[in-house]
Amino acid sequence: MPTRQRIADVEITPVAFQDPPLLNAVGVHEPFAIRAIVEIRTDEGLSGLGETYGDTKHLERLRRAAELVTGTDVWDLNALAGRVRTSLQGDSGTGGHGMAGMVTDSSTADAVFSPFEVACLDIQGKATGLPVSSLLGGAVRDRIDYSAYLFYKWAGHPGAEPDTWGAALDPDGVVAQARRMIDDYGFSAIKLKGGVFEPDEEIAAIKALAEAFPGMPLRLDPNAAWTVDTSIRVGRKLDGVLEYLEDPTGGIEGMAEVARKLPMPLATNMAVVSFADLDPGIRRNAVRVVLSDHHFWGGLRRSRLLAGICETFGMSLSMHSNSHLGISLAAMTHLAAATPNLTYACDTHWPWKDQEEDVVKPGALTFSEGAVAVPTAPGLGVELDRDKLGALHEQFLRCGIRDRDDTGYMRRIDPAYELRKPRW
Numbered sequence: 349m350p351t352r353q354r355i356a357d358v359e360i361t362p363v364a365f366q367d368p369p370l371l372n373a374v375g376v377h378e379p380f381a382i383r384a385i386v387e388i389r390t391d392e393g394l395s396g397l398g399e400t401y402g403d404t405k406h407l408e409r410l411r412r413a414a415e416l417v418t419g420t421d422v423w424d425l426n427a428l429a430g431r432v433r434t435s436l437q438g439d440s441g442t443g444g445h446g447m448a449g450m451v452t453d454s455s456t457a458d459a460v461f462s463p464f465e466v467a468c469l470d471i472q473g474k475a476t477g478l479p480v481s482s483l484l485g486g487a488v489r490d491r492i493d494y495s496a497y498l499f500y501k502w503a504g505h506p507g508a509e510p511d512t513w514g515a516a517l518d519p520d521g522v523v524a525q526a527r528r529m530i531d532d533y534g535f536s537a538i539k540l541k542g543g544v545f546e547p548d549e550e551i552a553a554i555k556a557l558a559e560a561f562p563g564m565p566l567r568l569d570p571n572a573a574w575t576v577d578t579s580i581r582v583g584r585k586l587d588g589v590l591e592y593l594e595d596p597t598g599g600i601e602g603m604a605e606v607a608r609k610l611p612m613p614l615a616t617n618m619a620v621v622s623f624a625d626l627d628p629g630i631r632r633n634a635v636r637v638v639l640s641d642h643h644f645w646g647g648l649r650r651s652r653l654l655a656g657i658c659e660t661f662g663m664s665l666s667m668h669s670n671s672h673l674g675i676s677l678a679a680m681t682h683l684a685a686a687t688p689n690l691t692y693a694c695d696t697h698w699p700w701k702d703q704e705e706d707v708v709k710p711g712a713l714t715f716s717e718g719a720v721a722v723p724t725a726p727g728l729g730v731e732l733d734r735d736k737l738g739a740l741h742e743q744f745l746r747c748g749i750r751d752r753d754d755t756g757y758m759r760r761i762d763p764a765y766e767l768r769k770p771r772w
């Protein structure tokens with residue numbers, strides 16, 4: 349019989365891991381991505397893991413929450429959420445979530461609660477001998493499909509050696525990148541991060557992908573870099589080519605206007621990013637696919653709630669990702685396994701990290717034919733590697749990056765770079 353277990357101690361460790369110069373609508377990835385690892389230990393000696401953003405403001409909020417959740421029963425997730433909310437009283441801020449300014453209106457309370465909830469579910473799983481997917485209602489699939497997440501990129505960070513991926517700055521470069529990623533991982537869907545070059549160049553890249561990989565589902569995501577008119581123009585040119593168009597323009601109103609004129613589904617992780625956005629988003633028919641993300645939708649159970657709302661209102665689900673490590677991949681995989689209406693291949697930045705760098709021991713999460721097998725071991729099914737956690741924490745201390753700042757890094761390289769939204 350599992351017994352009640354109280355949180356005895358929470359440890360929050362910021363870490364940094366290498367990241368290539370990936371380009372997007374707001375600049376370029378810095379040489380390191382930062383995350384925070386949350387480890388909860390109980391009075392019965394069990395421990396659980398969560399992973400979230402590592403930015404300064406978010407770390408401060410996590411630390412305040414950590415003080416208040418001590419003593420909470422890991423089975424009482426409502427009490428846990430209440431304590432996290434209490435810890436945020438007087439903090440009316442948004443942002444600080446490591447999204448480089450791309451997702452600013454998501455709920456702070458949900459983002460702070462998420463890693464604590466995931467860590468408690470990990471403990472619940474270990475206490476019962478069940479995988480997290482079972483605690484979420486049961487796995488309806490045993491492998492989770494992920495998509496090849498392509499980025500325009502430079503050959504290497506300025507002043508450093510080129511990385512093994514090399515440059516991708518035109519359609520040929522994008523196709524070559526896709527080929528390697530598909531050869532290495534076996535993905536059977538492709539997403540291109542756009543918003544970097546003139547829309548016509550990005551249309552050419554998508555068409556080159558369609559020609560090189562016939563029948564492969566394709567997505568383009570310019571992170572709201574386009575006006576409504578540009579979005580409609582580009583969307584019409586890609587009719588029949590894209591499986592969905594992600595965040596062509598900003599805001600619910602803009603997306604609704606584009607949605608009325610385009611045949612393909614619009615998807616979002618920018619216009620509908622919290623429960624407060626669902627009512628206006630649904631009323632205006634702004635999107636047909638929501639990219640869920642347990643890191644900002646309030647953990648795994650709140651993401652299941654989102655899935656239920658999407659099902660009720662006839663919207664589909666995909667899954668969003670930022671640069672992440674193995675704890676997040678495990679949580680994403682369990683969630684996708686236990687979400688019947690999550691039918692699109694999920695995003696992941698996984699191929700972009702150095703495969704030697706992680707905080708979990710290797711072996712539990714492996715890709716084959718574009719999918720990760722859902723772990724069946726108790727909890728998340730991943731084990732913390734304390735030496736690597738220490739090494740990536742040292743790297744965090746050394747690297748000097750404290751807040752994700754794609755725009756600032758781009759400006760250090762190109763002082764004339766201007767952030768414009770929309771740009772085209």
Ligand SMILES: O=C([O-])[C@@H](O)[C@@H](O)[C@H](O)[C@@H](O)C(=O)[O-]
Nearest residue numbers: 372450569571617669670671
């Ligand atoms: O990593 C990036 O540069 C992406 O642009 C990321 O920050 C976005 O949040 C994301 O992947 C998206 O789908 O919008």
Ligand SMILES: [Mg+2]
Nearest residue numbers: 569594595617
């Ligand atoms: Mg997106």
